[in-house]
Amino acid sequence: MRKLEKLQNDSKAKTDEKVLLEVKNLKKYFPIKAGVFKRTVGWVKAVDDVSFFIRKGETLGLVGESGCGKTTTGRTILRLIEPTAGSVHYNGEDLLAMSKRKMNKYRTKLQMIFQDPYGSLDPRMRVKDIIAEGLKAAHIGNRKERYEMVKEYMEKVGLSPLYVNRFPHEFSGGQRQRIGIARALIMNPELIVCDEAVSALDVSIQAQILNLLDDLQKEFNLTYLFIAHDLNVVKHISDRIVVMYLGKIVEIASKHELFNNPLHPYTKALLSANPIPDPTIERKDRIILQGDVPSPANPPKGCRFHPRCWLAKPVCSEEEPPLVEVRPDHYVACHFWEEMEKQN
Amino acid sequence: MVKDVLLQVKNLHTVFHTEDGTVEAIGGVDFEVRQGETLGIVGESGCGKSVTSLSIMRLLPKGIGEVPQGEVIYKGKNLLKLSEREMRKIRGKEIAMIFQEPMTALNPVYTVGEQLAEMVELHLGMSKKEAYDYAIKMFEKVGIPMPEKRIYEYPHELSGGLRQRAMIAMMMSCNPNLLIADEPTTALDVTIQAQVLDLMRELLKEYNSSLIMITHDLGVIAEMADRVAVMYAGRIVEYADVVPLFKKPSHPYTVGLMRSIPRPDVEVDRLDSIKGVVPDLFHMPKGCRFSNRCPYAIDKCFEEEPPLVEVEPGHYTRCWRYQEMEELSKHWESGEEVGKTSK
Amino acid sequence: MEGFVKVLKKLMRNPTSIAGLLLVLLFVAIAILAPVLAKPPYPDTPYQMPQNGWSSVPQPPSHEDIFGTTEGQYDIYYGIIWGTRTAFKLGIFVIGLALIIGLFVGTISAYFGGWVDEVLMRVTDIFLAFPFLVGVIVIVTMLGPGLNHVMWALVIFYWMGYARLIRGSVLEVKENDYVMAGRALGTPGARIITRHILPNSIYPILIQVSMDMATIPLTAAALSFLGLGAPVGYADWGQLVSFSRNWIISSSGGNPFAYWYTITYPSLAIILYAMGWNLLGDSLRDILDPRMLI
Numbered sequence: 001m002r003k004l005e006k007l008q009n010d011s012k013a014k015t016d017e018k019v020l021l022e023v024k025n026l027k028k029y030f031p032i033k034a035g036v037f038k039r040t041v042g043w044v045k046a047v048d049d050v051s052f053f054i055r056k057g058e059t060l061g062l063v064g065e066s067g068c069g070k071t072t073t074g075r076t077i078l079r080l081i082e083p084t085a086g087s088v089h090y091n092g093e094d095l096l097a098m099s100k101r102k103m104n105k106y107r108t109k110l111q112m113i114f115q116d117p118y119g120s121l122d123p124r125m126r127v128k129d130i131i132a133e134g135l136k137a138a139h140i141g142n143r144k145e146r147y148e149m150v151k152e153y154m155e156k157v158g159l160s161p162l163y164v165n166r167f168p169h170e171f172s173g174g175q176r177q178r179i180g181i182a183r184a185l186i187m188n189p190e191l192i193v194c195d196e197a198v199s200a201l202d203v204s205i206q207a208q209i210l211n212l213l214d215d216l217q218k219e220f221n222l223t224y225l226f227i228a229h230d231l232n233v234v235k236h237i238s239d240r241i242v243v244m245y246l247g248k249i250v251e252i253a254s255k256h257e258l259f260n261n262p263l264h265p266y267t268k269a270l271l272s273a274n275p276i277p278d279p280t281i282e283r284k285d286r287i288i289l290q291g292d293v294p295s296p297a298n299p300p301k302g303c304r305f306h307p308r309c310w311l312a313k314p315v316c317s318e319e320e321p322p323l324v325e326v327r328p329d330h331y332v333a334c335h336f337w338e339e340m341e342k343q344n
Numbered sequence: 345m346v347k348d349v350l351l352q353v354k355n356l357h358t359v360f361h362t363e364d365g366t367v368e369a370i371g372g373v374d375f376e377v378r379q380g381e382t383l384g385i386v387g388e389s390g391c392g393k394s395v396t397s398l399s400i401m402r403l404l405p406k407g408i409g410e411v412p413q414g415e416v417i418y419k420g421k422n423l424l425k426l427s428e429r430e431m432r433k434i435r436g437k438e439i440a441m442i443f444q445e446p447m448t449a450l451n452p453v454y455t456v457g458e459q460l461a462e463m464v465e466l467h468l469g470m471s472k473k474e475a476y477d478y479a480i481k482m483f484e485k486v487g488i489p490m491p492e493k494r495i496y497e498y499p500h501e502l503s504g505g506l507r508q509r510a511m512i513a514m515m516m517s518c519n520p521n522l523l524i525a526d527e528p529t530t531a532l533d534v535t536i537q538a539q540v541l542d543l544m545r546e547l548l549k550e551y552n553s554s555l556i557m558i559t560h561d562l563g564v565i566a567e568m569a570d571r572v573a574v575m576y577a578g579r580i581v582e583y584a585d586v587v588p589l590f591k592k593p594s595h596p597y598t599v600g601l602m603r604s605i606p607r608p609d610v611e612v613d614r615l616d617s618i619k620g621v622v623p624d625l626f627h628m629p630k631g632c633r634f635s636n637r638c639p640y641a642i643d644k645c646f647e648e649e650p651p652l653v654e655v656e657p658g659h660y661t662r663c664w665r666y667q668e669m670e671e672l673s674k675h676w677e678s679g680e681e682v683g684k685t686s687k
Numbered sequence: 688m689e690g691f692v693k694v695l696k697k698l699m700r701n702p703t704s705i706a707g708l709l710l711v712l713l714f715v716a717i718a719i720l721a722p723v724l725a726k727p728p729y730p731d732t733p734y735q736m737p738q739n740g741w742s743s744v745p746q747p748p749s750h751e752d753i754f755g756t757t758e759g760q761y762d763i764y765y766g767i768i769w770g771t772r773t774a775f776k777l778g779i780f781v782i783g784l785a786l787i788i789g790l791f792v793g794t795i796s797a798y799f800g801g802w803v804d805e806v807l808m809r810v811t812d813i814f815l816a817f818p819f820l821v822g823v824i825v826i827v828t829m830l831g832p833g834l835n836h837v838m839w840a841l842v843i844f845y846w847m848g849y850a851r852l853i854r855g856s857v858l859e860v861k862e863n864d865y866v867m868a869g870r871a872l873g874t875p876g877a878r879i880i881t882r883h884i885l886p887n888s889i890y891p892i893l894i895q896v897s898m899d900m901a902t903i904p905l906t907a908a909a910l911s912f913l914g915l916g917a918p919v920g921y922a923d924w925g926q927l928v929s930f931s932r933n934w935i936i937s938s939s940g941g942n943p944f945a946y947w948y949t950i951t952y953p954s955l956a957i958i959l960y961a962m963g964w965n966l967l968g969d970s971l972r973d974i975l976d977p978r979m980l981i
Contacts, residue, residue: 065534066504066533080867080870080871107871107872111871112871116864119863120863120864121868122863122883122887124886133868133869134874136874137872137873137875137878174621175621202388202389202622203388203562204600204601204604204617204618205617205621206604207605207606207615207618208617208619210606210615211615214614229534231608232605235606236615270535271608272538273534273535273537274534274608275541275563275564276563276566276567276608277562277563277605277607278590278607279566279587280587280591281566288538288539288542289538289539291489293503
């Protein structure tokens with residue numbers, strides 16, 4: 001219990017920290033092309049008007065099911081995909097409005113860790129070249145200095161520097177993910193976007209990597225945007241959590257607030273669907289959602305969740321609820337959040 | 345109330361002949377499944393859980409996988425001794441299998457209805473017309489909306505959740521006694537997973553079928569299983585009813601597994617991880633296979649492999665120090681290995 | 688390098704691939720050792736086959752001409768030895784150049800996509816619309832006969848296959864996260880192509896190259912046979928076969944196969960050469976295709 005209090009104090013302390021990254025009205029539409037002349041017949045609104053911010057030193061979790069736009073959001077922030085509209089302010093400058101050349105300078109400060117420990121490392125490059133790739137691109141150090149740095153950072157992520165000359169296929173999944181982390185870390189970044197960084201790993205290895213990320217955050221004062229579909233992992237590592245559904249943010253809150261007092265029906269359903277590894281817990285109040293997630297190419301009108309929502313009223317299918325701060329640091333996009341609060 | 349034993353696996357061994365030599369994928373697996381009960385097999389990748397199910401179904405890749413030793417007794421018959429023809433009658437009708445990715449298990453060039461109908465025509469001897477009506481009924485039962493339309497769709501036209509439902513409809517259509525589900529919800533989102541698990545529970549109850557649920561997810565196990573077998577590196581390391589297993593795990597691997605997952609109901613500052621990696625099949629440690637990752641290993645563990653012993657009635661474990669486990673498991677040395685990775 | 692060693696090890700396990708490899712190595716050795724195996728009488732023009740007289744009737748193998756002579760008394764042995772060099776020259780030049788064009792077009796097309804892809808692929812389609820042999824013959828006729836012209840004509844109608852193959856391969860490789868990771872690290876586009884994309888998409892092309900090393904000399908031989916290839920007397924397998932045209936079955940009574948050596952030796956060279964590359968390509972396909980290297 002004391003631990004819990006301590007954690008709550010921790011996250012309180014972080015609310016005073018300054019905002020490091022602010023995403024405003026971010027949109028990314030992918031065209032749907034058809035026919036001989038590749039005419040655009042529609043748009044997949046993968047990310048549709050998303051706004052949130054990340055404070056310095058915190059971990060912001062971004063959860064949602066497949067197709068909700070969480071990965072696209074992460075990639076758009078780093079301009080790995082060019083956004084359709086919106087702004088991303090980092091230390092007061094808009095990353096999305098920069099020239100590509102200038103953006104490349106900022107890339108050292110904003111790094112990414114990828115999901116697939118197999119696909120994200122070039123199979124034909126040696127570990128030393130993989131880890132030094134960013135340094136080389138940014139013209140940091142000479143060959144010798146880079147080599148020394150690579151060895152130093154391999155040690156930091158728990159890899160033996162003796163392996164610098166090996167190829168990725170000689171490593172296990174967890175070790176590969178460490179290589180990916182070293183590659184990001186060596187750039188001395190402020191923010192790291194972790195895109196499903198532990199989803200592909202076995203549970204025992206997953207814990208190793210989560211602990212490593214935790215240690216590195218403390219040592220280097222890192223800020224994480226942690227994108228994942230696994231609620232338990234997100235809860236463990238995050239200070240605050242953003243929940244996305246079909247390209248929209250439905251709720252943002254500190255993790256305790258979100259888990260104890262979810263104000264969006266979708267959040268509540270998501271939490272209740274999450275299996276608990278304890279066979280003695282009977283879950284009578286489980287909410288089982290009906291139907292599938294609709295296609296982001298043709299999202300429902302009004303609130304996007306209304307066809308699956310048990311609280312839905314006529315207004316939900318007509319008017320889209322805005323994301324509003326209903327409690328300090330707790331944002332929700334639902335017409336009936338007050339009713340949800342009463343139920344909780 | 346003791347239920348009848350439906351399937352009994354005794355001392356099952358499976359080997360793989362690879363280019364680099366023959367390796368043992370599972371060695372000496374024993375368990376039983378009772379009528380109407382769910383057995384969970386849990387373990388990480390490479391532990392042999394999927395190989396176990398394929399060995400039971402005799403679906404190992406020909407010429408590569410082989411079962412040199414062991415028995416699979418189903419209703420008094422040893423499945424491993426049956427002819428291929430007899431086995432075909434059992435597959436689908438008596439024992440059905442659900443795969444992780446239904447897209448690969450369904451034939452992309454036939455409609456889902458056709459595939460279901462074909463199976464019931466074959467096993468239940470229905471006419472085409474009856475089979476299609478039956479397919480609609482089954483689709484309705486598994487909660488597929490507009491079943492009379494959906495049966496004419498191809499697998500790729502269905503969403504992941506619906507595809508898994510179609511797969512379940514197909515597998516339940518011949519009213520099998522035993523269902524083997526290999527990571528049936530791993531590819532699905534949580535809300536869809538909840539739907540599918542819910543559906544499986546209902547169907548099992550209705551048909552009084554048994555289930556072997558293979559998964560890496562302890563949460564799913566806790567919700568679905570009556571009994572659990574924990575596998576590690578080709579061995580069952582612990583085998584018990586679900587509640588005692590979670591309450592009093594008596595193998596260090598089970599302990600480590602439970603401590604290393606982040607849980608929604610418990611808040612920890614730091615996870616307890618298991619050091620190192622799963623050994624590969626060619627380089628198994630001598631003695632206990634978990635010895636090189638075990639925080640409690642003593643000299644004996646590195647020399648001699650422990651047998652599976654009964655700790656309490658119905659609770660088996662494969663550890664030399666099981667008697668001290670309750671005391672030992674209060675402390676867990678993660679041994680986070682910085683700078684000295686094993687390979 | 689490590690990948691290469693692995694490929695070699697796998698090659699060594701399969702008898703057909705060993706056969707292919709040995710045949711190819713044999714021909715490589717012949718090509719390299721040509722000046723030793725068949726000393727050119729005029730060192731300035733080694734590709735010109737020496738003539739032992741002017742008789743229009745081929746002479747059977749003798750101590751002097753161990754494989755016999757063709758009509759016009761060209762030494763068949765000399766022609767086969769130096770013809771090996773011609774075959775390699777053709778293959779390396781044509782495939783090398785076609786590969787460079789193909790790599791360029793295919794990579795640009797796939798990496799940039801959009802209208803660039805559209806334009807480049809339509810151009811490729813236009814070249815593909817011509818029947819290969821007819822196209823080559825037209826070009827050679829326009830430029831005039833000669834080995835160099837044949838090589839250029841082959842290049843013009845040969846790069847499209849590579850372009851398409853490379854485009855497909857690059858499109859596949861491009862989807863890998865390590866390409867995205869490279870961009871996230873600020874690696875410039877050109878470096879991503881040379882560092883990440885090309886090394887990973889080149890393997891399927893190796894198979895095609897091996898197969899084509901067999902095809903190209905065959906095509907050139909066909910053109911030489913038609914009289915469109917090398918000038919008269921140039922050491923070239925196609926020309927040797929073309930010389931034997933009238934002597935395959937003897938028309939002057941007696942033993943109908945009296946001049947067997949005129950067709951047998953050159954054909955054998957062509958067949959073994961093509962077989963070697965084909966076997967090698969086939970086994971490369973088996974080895975590389977399941978992506979066992981990764």
